[in-house]
Amino acid sequence: MQQSVTLFGCGYVGYELAKQALQRQMQVSALTRNAEAAAALRRLGVQRVIEAELDTADWHAQIDPNQDLIINTVSSAGGGVDGYKKSYLQGQGSIAQWASNRSSDASSTFVYTSATSVYPQSAGEWVDESSSSAGCSAYAQVLLEAEHVALDCAAFGKTFILRLAGIYGPERHFMLDHLMAGKKTYPGSGDSYLNLIHRTDICAAIWHLFDHRQAVDAGVYNVADDSEATKADIIAWLAQALELPIPTFDPTTPLKREGSRRGASGKLPNRRVSNTKLKTTGWQLHYPTFRDGFAEIVRQGR
Numbered sequence: 001m002q003q004s005v006t007l008f009g010c011g012y013v014g015y016e017l018a019k020q021a022l023q024r025q026m027q028v029s030a031l032t033r034n035a036e037a038a039a040a041l042r043r044l045g046v047q048r049v050i051e052a053e054l055d056t057a058d059w060h061a062q063i064d065p066n067q068d069l070i071i072n073t074v075s076s077a078g079g080g081v082d083g084y085k086k087s088y089l090q091g092q093g094s095i096a097q098w099a100s101n102r103s104s105d106a107s108s109t110f111v112y113t114s115a116t117s118v119y120p121q122s123a124g125e126w127v128d129e130s131s132s133s134a135g136c137s138a139y140a141q142v143l144l145e146a147e148h149v150a151l152d153c154a155a156f157g158k159t160f161i162l163r164l165a166g167i168y169g170p171e172r173h174f175m176l177d178h179l180m181a182g183k184k185t186y187p188g189s190g191d192s193y194l195n196l197i198h199r200t201d202i203c204a205a206i207w208h209l210f211d212h213r214q215a216v217d218a219g220v221y222n223v224a225d226d227s228e229a230t231k232a233d234i235i236a237w238l239a240q241a242l243e244l245p246i247p248t249f250d251p252t253t254p255l256k257r258e259g260s261r262r263g264a265s266g267k268l269p270n271r272r273v274s275n276t277k278l279k280t281t282g283w284q285l286h287y288p289t290f291r292d293g294f295a296e297i298v299r300q301g302r
Helices: 012-023 035-044 080-099 138-152 174-180 199-211 231-241 290-299
Strands: 004-008 027-032 048-051 069-072 109-115 158-164 166-168 185-187 196-198 219-223 248-250
Touching: 004 012, 012 027, 012 035, 012 199, 027 035, 035 048, 069 080, 080 138, 109 138, 109 199, 138 158, 158 199, 166 199, 166 290, 174 231, 174 290, 196 199, 196 290, 199 219, 231 290
Parallel strands: 004 027, 004 069, 027 048, 069 109, 109 158, 158 219, 166 196, 185 248
Antiparallel strands: none
Protein backbone atom coordinates (compact mmCIF):
# COMPACT_ATOMS: atom_id res chain seq x y z
CA MET A 1 0.00 0.00 0.00
CA GLN A 2 1.26 3.50 -0.85
CA GLN A 3 2.58 5.31 2.21
CA SER A 4 1.31 8.78 3.06
CA VAL A 5 3.05 11.81 4.50
CA THR A 6 1.81 15.24 5.55
CA LEU A 7 4.25 18.14 5.77
CA PHE A 8 3.57 21.20 7.90
CA GLY A 9 5.84 24.08 6.95
CA CYS A 10 7.42 23.80 3.52
CA GLY A 11 10.39 26.10 3.57
CA TYR A 12 14.03 25.18 3.09
CA VAL A 13 13.83 21.75 4.72
CA GLY A 14 10.15 21.02 4.12
CA TYR A 15 10.31 21.58 0.37
CA GLU A 16 13.24 19.18 0.05
CA LEU A 17 11.37 16.60 2.11
CA ALA A 18 8.38 16.94 -0.23
CA LYS A 19 10.65 16.30 -3.20
CA GLN A 20 12.19 13.24 -1.57
CA ALA A 21 8.79 11.91 -0.47
CA LEU A 22 7.59 12.04 -4.07
CA GLN A 23 10.73 10.20 -5.13
CA ARG A 24 9.74 7.54 -2.58
CA GLN A 25 6.37 7.25 -4.36
CA MET A 26 4.52 8.49 -1.28
CA GLN A 27 1.16 10.24 -1.23
CA VAL A 28 2.10 13.77 -0.16
CA SER A 29 0.00 16.46 1.51
CA ALA A 30 1.49 19.81 2.47
CA LEU A 31 0.36 22.87 4.38
CA THR A 32 1.98 26.28 4.04
CA ARG A 33 0.97 29.86 4.77
CA ASN A 34 3.03 31.13 1.83
CA ALA A 35 1.34 31.40 -1.58
CA GLU A 36 4.66 31.21 -3.46
CA ALA A 37 5.65 28.07 -1.57
CA ALA A 38 2.24 26.56 -2.33
CA ALA A 39 2.69 27.24 -6.05
CA ALA A 40 6.18 25.68 -5.98
CA LEU A 41 4.81 22.56 -4.26
CA ARG A 42 2.11 22.19 -6.89
CA ARG A 43 4.68 22.50 -9.67
CA LEU A 44 6.71 19.83 -7.90
CA GLY A 45 3.77 17.46 -8.12
CA VAL A 46 2.55 17.40 -4.50
CA GLN A 47 -0.91 15.87 -4.62
CA ARG A 48 -2.60 18.03 -1.97
CA VAL A 49 -1.44 21.55 -1.09
CA ILE A 50 -3.31 23.61 1.50
CA GLU A 51 -2.72 27.33 2.08
CA ALA A 52 -3.61 28.10 5.69
CA GLU A 53 -2.28 29.26 9.04
CA LEU A 54 -1.13 26.23 11.01
CA ASP A 55 -2.42 27.52 14.36
CA THR A 56 -6.04 27.61 13.12
CA ALA A 57 -8.45 24.71 12.63
CA ASP A 58 -9.38 25.91 9.14
CA TRP A 59 -7.38 23.17 7.46
CA HIS A 60 -8.34 20.23 9.71
CA ALA A 61 -11.09 18.90 7.46
CA GLN A 62 -8.94 19.21 4.34
CA ILE A 63 -6.26 16.66 5.29
CA ASP A 64 -6.92 13.10 6.41
CA PRO A 65 -5.30 12.61 9.84
CA ASN A 66 -4.70 8.92 9.10
CA GLN A 67 -1.16 9.43 7.84
CA ASP A 68 1.85 7.14 8.00
CA LEU A 69 4.21 10.05 8.61
CA ILE A 70 3.56 13.58 9.85
CA ILE A 71 6.40 16.11 9.80
CA ASN A 72 6.33 19.60 11.32
CA THR A 73 9.18 21.77 10.03
CA VAL A 74 7.35 25.07 10.40
CA SER A 75 9.40 28.23 10.89
CA SER A 76 8.58 31.39 12.80
CA ALA A 77 6.05 33.81 11.32
CA GLY A 78 8.07 36.67 12.82
CA GLY A 79 6.84 39.07 15.46
CA GLY A 80 9.11 38.24 18.36
CA VAL A 81 8.12 35.78 21.07
CA ASP A 82 4.44 36.07 20.15
CA GLY A 83 5.31 35.03 16.59
CA TYR A 84 7.17 32.03 17.99
CA LYS A 85 4.14 31.05 20.05
CA LYS A 86 1.83 31.34 17.05
CA SER A 87 4.02 29.26 14.74
CA TYR A 88 5.54 26.71 17.10
CA LEU A 89 3.37 26.32 20.18
CA GLN A 90 -0.13 27.10 18.90
CA GLY A 91 0.68 25.44 15.58
CA GLN A 92 1.78 22.30 17.40
CA GLY A 93 -1.41 22.35 19.43
CA SER A 94 -3.45 22.56 16.24
CA ILE A 95 -1.65 19.51 14.81
CA ALA A 96 -2.29 17.56 18.01
CA GLN A 97 -5.99 18.44 17.88
CA TRP A 98 -6.20 17.40 14.20
CA ALA A 99 -4.31 14.14 14.83
CA SER A 100 -6.69 13.18 17.64
CA ASN A 101 -9.35 12.59 14.99
CA ARG A 102 -7.50 9.70 13.37
CA SER A 103 -8.90 6.17 13.35
CA SER A 104 -8.29 4.25 16.55
CA ASP A 105 -6.38 1.54 14.69
CA ALA A 106 -4.21 3.93 12.66
CA SER A 107 -0.57 4.46 13.59
CA SER A 108 1.35 7.59 12.65
CA THR A 109 4.97 8.56 13.12
CA PHE A 110 5.37 12.23 14.05
CA VAL A 111 8.56 14.23 13.56
CA TYR A 112 9.01 17.75 14.93
CA THR A 113 12.10 19.78 14.09
CA SER A 114 13.04 21.81 17.13
CA ALA A 115 16.45 23.47 17.61
CA THR A 116 19.64 23.18 19.64
CA SER A 117 18.95 26.74 20.86
CA VAL A 118 17.21 25.05 23.82
CA TYR A 119 20.70 24.46 25.29
CA PRO A 120 21.82 27.70 27.04
CA GLN A 121 25.23 26.42 28.18
CA SER A 122 27.90 29.05 27.63
CA ALA A 123 31.30 27.64 28.67
CA GLY A 124 32.09 25.59 25.56
CA GLU A 125 31.00 22.35 27.20
CA TRP A 126 29.50 19.33 25.45
CA VAL A 127 25.72 18.96 25.69
CA ASP A 128 23.49 16.01 24.87
CA GLU A 129 19.77 15.29 25.05
CA SER A 130 19.93 14.91 28.84
CA SER A 131 21.54 18.33 29.36
CA SER A 132 19.55 20.98 31.18
CA SER A 133 17.63 23.67 29.29
CA ALA A 134 17.09 25.71 32.45
CA GLY A 135 17.77 29.37 31.81
CA CYS A 136 17.34 29.22 28.03
CA SER A 137 16.01 32.25 26.16
CA ALA A 138 12.30 33.08 26.02
CA TYR A 139 12.33 32.03 22.36
CA ALA A 140 13.88 28.66 23.13
CA GLN A 141 11.40 28.16 25.96
CA VAL A 142 8.58 28.29 23.38
CA LEU A 143 10.31 25.53 21.41
CA LEU A 144 10.53 23.40 24.56
CA GLU A 145 6.83 23.89 25.23
CA ALA A 146 6.04 22.85 21.65
CA GLU A 147 8.18 19.74 22.14
CA HIS A 148 6.13 18.80 25.20
CA VAL A 149 2.86 19.23 23.29
CA ALA A 150 4.12 16.78 20.66
CA LEU A 151 5.46 14.26 23.17
CA ASP A 152 2.24 14.38 25.20
CA CYS A 153 -0.03 13.77 22.21
CA ALA A 154 -1.38 10.23 22.48
CA ALA A 155 -2.64 10.33 18.88
CA PHE A 156 0.82 9.64 17.49
CA GLY A 157 2.15 6.11 17.36
CA LYS A 158 5.72 7.34 17.78
CA THR A 159 7.11 10.85 18.20
CA PHE A 160 10.62 12.00 17.36
CA ILE A 161 11.83 15.45 18.39
CA LEU A 162 14.83 16.50 16.32
CA ARG A 163 16.83 19.38 17.75
CA LEU A 164 18.57 20.81 14.70
CA ALA A 165 21.88 22.63 14.74
CA GLY A 166 22.44 25.60 12.42
CA ILE A 167 21.16 24.64 8.97
CA TYR A 168 23.16 25.17 5.79
CA GLY A 169 23.26 23.70 2.30
CA PRO A 170 22.61 24.62 -1.34
CA GLU A 171 21.34 28.21 -1.62
CA ARG A 172 21.61 28.66 2.14
CA HIS A 173 25.11 29.66 3.16
CA PHE A 174 25.11 33.08 4.74
CA MET A 175 28.76 33.05 5.76
CA LEU A 176 29.84 32.29 2.19
CA ASP A 177 27.57 35.02 0.88
CA HIS A 178 29.03 37.57 3.30
CA LEU A 179 32.57 36.67 2.33
CA MET A 180 31.77 36.86 -1.37
CA ALA A 181 30.20 40.27 -0.77
CA GLY A 182 33.53 41.49 0.61
CA LYS A 183 32.74 41.46 4.30
CA LYS A 184 35.98 41.94 6.22
CA THR A 185 34.79 42.35 9.82
CA TYR A 186 32.32 40.22 11.78
CA PRO A 187 30.55 41.15 15.03
CA GLY A 188 31.46 39.33 18.24
CA SER A 189 34.65 37.55 19.23
CA GLY A 190 34.38 34.51 16.95
CA ASP A 191 35.52 32.14 19.71
CA SER A 192 32.12 30.53 20.36
CA TYR A 193 31.46 27.06 19.01
CA LEU A 194 29.17 26.93 15.99
CA ASN A 195 27.17 23.73 15.57
CA LEU A 196 26.01 23.03 12.02
CA ILE A 197 24.06 20.46 10.02
CA HIS A 198 23.61 20.12 6.25
CA ARG A 199 20.07 19.91 4.91
CA THR A 200 20.88 16.58 3.26
CA ASP A 201 21.70 15.08 6.67
CA ILE A 202 18.53 16.50 8.27
CA CYS A 203 16.38 14.80 5.64
CA ALA A 204 18.40 11.61 5.98
CA ALA A 205 17.82 11.62 9.74
CA ILE A 206 14.06 11.93 9.29
CA TRP A 207 13.85 9.11 6.74
CA HIS A 208 16.17 6.96 8.84
CA LEU A 209 13.95 7.29 11.91
CA PHE A 210 10.80 6.64 9.89
CA ASP A 211 12.26 3.60 8.15
CA HIS A 212 13.51 2.16 11.45
CA ARG A 213 10.66 3.36 13.67
CA GLN A 214 9.95 -0.12 14.99
CA ALA A 215 13.49 -0.52 16.32
CA VAL A 216 14.31 3.03 17.41
CA ASP A 217 13.07 4.55 20.64
CA ALA A 218 10.83 7.59 20.42
CA GLY A 219 12.04 10.80 22.03
CA VAL A 220 14.50 13.64 21.59
CA TYR A 221 17.53 13.50 19.28
CA ASN A 222 20.17 16.10 18.48
CA VAL A 223 20.90 16.50 14.77
CA ALA A 224 24.34 18.04 14.34
CA ASP A 225 27.46 17.11 12.41
CA ASP A 226 30.80 15.96 13.85
CA SER A 227 32.52 19.35 13.59
CA GLU A 228 34.17 20.86 16.63
CA ALA A 229 34.94 24.36 15.46
CA THR A 230 34.42 27.97 16.46
CA LYS A 231 32.85 30.56 14.21
CA ALA A 232 36.30 32.05 13.63
CA ASP A 233 37.64 28.63 12.56
CA ILE A 234 34.82 28.14 10.08
CA ILE A 235 35.03 31.60 8.54
CA ALA A 236 38.81 31.33 8.24
CA TRP A 237 38.48 28.00 6.41
CA LEU A 238 35.82 29.41 4.09
CA ALA A 239 37.93 32.47 3.31
CA GLN A 240 40.88 30.25 2.41
CA ALA A 241 38.65 28.01 0.26
CA LEU A 242 37.49 31.11 -1.63
CA GLU A 243 41.04 32.49 -1.76
CA LEU A 244 39.96 35.60 0.10
CA PRO A 245 41.54 37.47 3.04
CA ILE A 246 40.57 36.09 6.46
CA PRO A 247 38.20 38.54 8.18
CA THR A 248 38.64 39.86 11.69
CA PHE A 249 36.12 40.00 14.54
CA ASP A 250 34.92 43.04 16.46
CA PRO A 251 33.81 42.16 20.01
CA THR A 252 32.32 45.65 20.46
CA THR A 253 29.72 45.09 17.74
CA PRO A 254 26.62 43.13 18.84
CA LEU A 255 25.63 39.99 16.98
CA LYS A 256 22.48 39.85 14.89
CA ARG A 257 19.50 38.65 16.97
CA GLU A 258 21.75 38.74 20.03
CA GLY A 259 18.88 39.72 22.30
CA SER A 260 16.77 36.71 21.35
CA ARG A 261 19.65 34.29 21.92
CA ARG A 262 20.76 35.35 25.41
CA GLY A 263 19.57 33.11 28.21
CA ALA A 264 18.53 34.03 31.73
CA SER A 265 22.21 34.43 32.69
CA GLY A 266 22.63 37.15 30.09
CA LYS A 267 25.25 35.07 28.28
CA LEU A 268 25.17 33.89 24.68
CA PRO A 269 25.16 30.11 24.12
CA ASN A 270 28.57 28.56 23.54
CA ARG A 271 28.39 24.76 23.58
CA ARG A 272 29.27 21.71 21.52
CA VAL A 273 26.28 19.60 20.60
CA SER A 274 26.70 15.82 20.74
CA ASN A 275 25.07 13.70 18.02
CA THR A 276 26.01 10.37 19.65
CA LYS A 277 22.46 9.31 20.53
CA LEU A 278 21.22 9.59 16.95
CA LYS A 279 24.33 7.96 15.50
CA THR A 280 23.86 4.94 17.76
CA THR A 281 20.57 4.26 15.91
CA GLY A 282 22.54 3.75 12.68
CA TRP A 283 22.18 7.25 11.19
CA GLN A 284 25.22 8.16 9.11
CA LEU A 285 26.33 11.64 8.08
CA HIS A 286 26.77 12.39 4.41
CA TYR A 287 28.68 15.54 5.40
CA PRO A 288 30.48 14.73 8.67
CA THR A 289 31.99 18.22 9.00
CA PHE A 290 31.37 21.71 7.69
CA ARG A 291 34.43 21.26 5.47
CA ASP A 292 32.76 18.40 3.61
CA GLY A 293 29.52 20.26 3.08
CA PHE A 294 30.95 23.65 2.19
CA ALA A 295 33.63 22.18 -0.07
CA GLU A 296 30.91 20.73 -2.28
CA ILE A 297 28.98 24.01 -2.28
CA VAL A 298 32.12 25.91 -3.33
CA ARG A 299 32.91 23.34 -6.05
CA GLN A 300 29.41 23.57 -7.47
CA GLY A 301 29.46 27.34 -7.47
CA ARG A 302 26.91 27.48 -4.65
